[in-house]
Amino acid sequence: MSSSSAINAYQPKTRVGRVTNFVDSRVGGSGMVKEFGRKIFPDHWTFMFGEVALYSFVILLISGTFLTFFFDPSMAETHYEGSYLPLRGVEMSVAYASSLDISFDVRGGLFMRQVHHWSALLFVAANAVHMLRVFFTGAFRRPRELNWVVGTSLLIMGLAAGFTGYSLPDDLLSGNGLRIIDGVVKSIPVVGTYISFFLFGGEFPGTAIIGRLYVLHILLIPAVILLLIGIHLFMVVIHKHTQYPGPGRTNTNVVGYPVGPVYAAKAGGFFFIVFGIIAAISAAFTINPIWNYGPYDPSPVSAGTQPDWYIGWVDGALRLMPGTLGPNFDFEFNIPFPWGVNTLSLNVLFPALVPAGIVFTLMLAWPWIESWVTKDKREHHLLDRPRNAPTRTGVGVAGVVFYCTMWAAASSDLIATHFLVSLNDVTYWLRILVVVGPIIGFMIARRVALALQRKDREIALHGRETGRIVRLPHGEFIEVHEPVDDYKRYQLVSFESPEAYAPVADANGHVSRSEKLRSRASRFFFEDRVAPVTPSELHASHAGHHGEIADAQDRESIASH
Amino acid sequence: MADNSHGSPDTSVTVATPGQGGVDTFTNPGLPPHRPRLADTDPRAEKRAERQVALLFFISVLGTLLFFFAYFFIPLNDTIERLRMQNLALGLGTAFAMLGIGVGIVHWAKTLMPDHELTEERHAVTDEKDRAEAEQIVGTILDESGIKRRPLIRNTLIGAALLAPLPAIAIFRDLGPLPGNSLKHTFWDAGMRLTRDPSGTPIKASDVTVGSAFHVIPEGLNEAENKLEEKAKAVVLLMRLDPESLNPSEGREDWGYDGIVAYSKICTHVGCPVALYEQQTHHLLCPCHQSTFDLEQECKVIFGPAARPLPQLPIDVDDEGYLIATSDFQEPVGPSFWERG
Numbered sequence: 001m002s003s004s005s006a007i008n009a010y011q012p013k014t015r016v017g018r019v020t021n022f023v024d025s026r027v028g029g030s031g032m033v034k035e036f037g038r039k040i041f042p043d044h045w046t047f048m049f050g051e052v053a054l055y056s057f058v059i060l061l062i063s064g065t066f067l068t069f070f071f072d073p074s075m076a077e078t079h080y081e082g083s084y085l086p087l088r089g090v091e092m093s094v095a096y097a098s099s100l101d102i103s104f105d106v107r108g109g110l111f112m113r114q115v116h117h118w119s120a121l122l123f124v125a126a127n128a129v130h131m132l133r134v135f136f137t138g139a140f141r142r143p144r145e146l147n148w149v150v151g152t153s154l155l156i157m158g159l160a161a162g163f164t165g166y167s168l169p170d171d172l173l174s175g176n177g178l179r180i181i182d183g184v185v186k187s188i189p190v191v192g193t194y195i196s197f198f199l200f201g202g203e204f205p206g207t208a209i210i211g212r213l214y215v216l217h218i219l220l221i222p223a224v225i226l227l228l229i230g231i232h233l234f235m236v237v238i239h240k241h242t243q244y245p246g247p248g249r250t251n252t253n254v255v256g257y258p259v260g261p262v263y264a265a266k267a268g269g270f271f272f273i274v275f276g277i278i279a280a281i282s283a284a285f286t287i288n289p290i291w292n293y294g295p296y297d298p299s300p301v302s303a304g305t306q307p308d309w310y311i312g313w314v315d316g317a318l319r320l321m322p323g324t325l326g327p328n329f330d331f332e333f334n335i336p337f338p339w340g341v342n343t344l345s346l347n348v349l350f351p352a353l354v355p356a357g358i359v360f361t362l363m364l365a366w367p368w369i370e371s372w373v374t375k376d377k378r379e380h381h382l383l384d385r386p387r388n389a390p391t392r393t394g395v396g397v398a399g400v401v402f403y404c405t406m407w408a409a410a411s412s413d414l415i416a417t418h419f420l421v422s423l424n425d426v427t428y429w430l431r432i433l434v435v436v437g438p439i440i441g442f443m444i445a446r447r448v449a450l451a452l453q454r455k456d457r458e459i460a461l462h463g464r465e466t467g468r469i470v471r472l473p474h475g476e477f478i479e480v481h482e483p484v485d486d487y488k489r490y491q492l493v494s495f496e497s498p499e500a501y502a503p504v505a506d507a508n509g510h511v512s513r514s515e516k517l518r519s520r521a522s523r524f525f526f527e528d529r530v531a532p533v534t535p536s537e538l539h540a541s542h543a544g545h546h547g548e549i550a551d552a553q554d555r556e557s558i559a560s561h
Numbered sequence: 562m563a564d565n566s567h568g569s570p571d572t573s574v575t576v577a578t579p580g581q582g583g584v585d586t587f588t589n590p591g592l593p594p595h596r597p598r599l600a601d602t603d604p605r606a607e608k609r610a611e612r613q614v615a616l617l618f619f620i621s622v623l624g625t626l627l628f629f630f631a632y633f634f635i636p637l638n639d640t641i642e643r644l645r646m647q648n649l650a651l652g653l654g655t656a657f658a659m660l661g662i663g664v665g666i667v668h669w670a671k672t673l674m675p676d677h678e679l680t681e682e683r684h685a686v687t688d689e690k691d692r693a694e695a696e697q698i699v700g701t702i703l704d705e706s707g708i709k710r711r712p713l714i715r716n717t718l719i720g721a722a723l724l725a726p727l728p729a730i731a732i733f734r735d736l737g738p739l740p741g742n743s744l745k746h747t748f749w750d751a752g753m754r755l756t757r758d759p760s761g762t763p764i765k766a767s768d769v770t771v772g773s774a775f776h777v778i779p780e781g782l783n784e785a786e787n788k789l790e791e792k793a794k795a796v797v798l799l800m801r802l803d804p805e806s807l808n809p810s811e812g813r814e815d816w817g818y819d820g821i822v823a824y825s826k827i828c829t830h831v832g833c834p835v836a837l838y839e840q841q842t843h844h845l846l847c848p849c850h851q852s853t854f855d856l857e858q859e860c861k862v863i864f865g866p867a868a869r870p871l872p873q874l875p876i877d878v879d880d881e882g883y884l885i886a887t888s889d890f891q892e893p894v895g896p897s898f899w900e901r902g
Contacts, residue, residue, distance in 0.1 A: 283652020
């Protein structure tokens with residue numbers, strides 16, 4: 001199909017054209033520029049969290065690569081000879097010694113360590129907040145369910161990356177963290193002891209674990225994260241970004257700025273801003289001062305130790321679980337089998353697996369749970385304002401309360417010492433809160449969402465309260481309401497409010513049990529719904545509502561008073 | 562506040578009635594009119610914005626210079642203060658270098674680049690016709706391969722494919738030795754002296770006054786081959802109480818010596834060192850998860866997530882008055898495991 005005339009048909013006239021011609025005629029690429037160069041991206045500040053996560057990951061790769069040039073993941077014994085005087089001559093692992101060297105003897109090494117640690121904290125935080133945004137706005141709905149699953153996997157991989165990295169310096173703090181992991185692994189029935197021995201290359205702590213975690217941390221986990229990020233962004237391109245509802249926005253269009261130049265400039269500039277902020281934090285705030293902790297030794301431990309924030313909730317769950325109930329019952333069961341007695345340690349296994357299991361299972365399943373209840377299988381490209389999906393918002397808040405209670409429990413000792421209250425009481429209260437809190441959180445959040453919806457209705461119908469009280473000629477007092485314009489009103493009324501439905505019989509006239517359950521769930525979701533204002537309601541309110549200023553003429557006559 | 566869920570449609574504050582979502586909805590008024598920015602209308606504002614962007618880029622240059630200054634001209638001198646100073650300067654230099662560029666570009670985009678919102682239509686992710694075709698193609702591929710018609714091939718392939726990855730799991734077997742009995746024994750043995758952690762000097766019974774506590778390791782541990790692994794099981798807390806306040810159970814009356822008792826320091830929860838001794842209440846507290854053990858009840862759990870008492874090390878004194886163990890622990894120390902029994 002090609003001929004010399006076809007190649008020469010396009011004659012570039014500008015320098016850009018010549019470059020384009022060179023690239024495109026060899027490897028293609030003009031198609032991509034055509035596709036992406038002016039692609040529209042909706043703009044909203046809440047869409048920024050995913051970007052923060054992406055950029056902090058890039059910063060993690062940059063700073064992490066620097067650190068690998070100096071870090072030695074060996075657990076061989078050595079005596080520290082670096083420039084930090086208090087530890088000179090102390091016996092420690094090579095890994096810890098090289099971490100100290102990075103901090104004290106490599107110029108900029110401490111800065112890079114702090115950049116790496118701070119951006120790791122930010123990476124997981126941005127991931128989590130991004131997922132909250134996606135959840136509360138319903139962005140996980142069809143066609144984006146699978147991308148929600150990819151995002152959840154990214155969060156889990158982020159936790160894994162964080163924990164494996166946290167352990168590498170082989171200091172006292174991270175060593176005790178590993179010890180806790182070892183204790184949890186050993187509580188797994190049947191295979192736990194074997195997993196522990198294979199993981200640590202024998203008895204804890206052994207001399208293998210740091211090297212193994214290192215390979216996971218710098219090779220396997222980042223590779224998986226990169227792959228998932230690739231899939232994640234690919235799907236964003238396929239689906240196009242969601243947008244908030246509003247005037248001019250529909251389920252079938254995208255309103256926003258073109259990639260080139262505005263969006264690219266904002267997003268690209270934002271990378272430097274994220275980097276700059278992380279650099280500023282790393283300049284001014286010490287994180288993980290490993291030289292204060294000393295090398296790992298199984299005997300000492302410092303009081304008030306805290307894991308990195310994202311592991312806190314699991315540690316908190318471990319703290320909240322009572323080991324015993326009363327003087328005669330404990331959660332460690334010795335089960336007699338024909339071959340002997342085996343031990344099941346539910347006081348460890350339960351809190352380590354169940355809360356995280358509940359949270360992640362519900363997260364992964366939620367898109368399908370919701371579409372099953374609502375029978376809504378349509379594509380959604382318009383987001384919900386959180387208030388317009390009160391039950392979902394309530395469920396999300398319940399999850400946040402559940403998570404945060406466990407997170408707070410990881411600091412139960414610090415809460416007790418800072419507020420001068422009994423440690424035991426703090427734990428008792430948090431035990432109650434972890435069960436009751438999500439329920440209360442659900443109810444309050446749902447009620448607040450419904451109340452906000454009602455407020456929206458009032459504003460859409462009667463306009464904004466101006467605070468101006470006017471006395472009419474016949475003595476009546478009214479407050480002047482200023483009607484909202486069409487654009488503002490559309491923002492307040494353009495949402496869907498599904499209704500609870502009765503169970504539907506199948507072809508045989510039989511109402512299946514799952515259909516009954518679904519109808520009950522639907523009632524739970526939508527019974528208290530608030531519907532959007534309709535034009536006829538608006539009309540009716542303007543025509544006949546007492547105490548309102550009925551028409552423009554009246555309004556003007558009052559305004560002139 | 563009006564009740565919006567049970568009202569009638571005749572009052573203006575009610576919920577919608579069925580069907581209301583259909584025809585009776587507001588029409589989309591379209592994008593609000595574009596509001597020009599100052600820089601769009603005022604050439605001076607435009608010029609000003611241009612200078613601001615350039616200034617921000619210049620700040621970035623200064624930041625980079627600050628980094629180089631800190632790197633080459635703030636020498637480290639073995640003090641934390643100097644290190645902190647260098648770290649601060651390096652960090653602030655980087656921060657200004659990055660923020661200057663970032664804020665500059667965003668300011669440029671927001672003030673000088675066009676801010677007209679554009680609209681683009683969405684398209685279906687795929688064509689449904691393609692889907693049918695894809696289904697057909699896959700069907701053809703399956704048919705041509707004959708995998709459905711030849712169950713013998715299919716089943717043997719499934720069998721082989723299930724089996725083939727197993728070596729990839731088995732090959733990890735040498736990651737570590739089998740546990741064997743190693744978790745059930747510690748470094749302690751009959752007659753072994755109790756020594757201070759970490760110095761390894763032996764402890765006389767007379768050194769242990771009422772109310773005091775010692776962190777203890779077995780004699781010779783510091784010279785042991787697998788020092789850390791042995792230490793992770795063998796560390797012990799030694800305390801002296803009023804003998805009256807101890808309540809030893811049957812068979813354990815002679816495990817202490819004149820009010821001196823020794824307990825494993827490894828928490829029975831997940832293995833943290835139970836490092837805190839509350840002298841007044843005679844409680845041991847684990848700082849990791851706050852399990853609390855009562856010395857007066859043979860270290861029974863009285864609070865927190867641990868389920869099992871701390872194991873006690875039976876001790877006595879030798880002829881020279883030094884404390885010795887009379888045996889190893891009588892049960893496995895540390896966190897529970899399946900084979901513990």
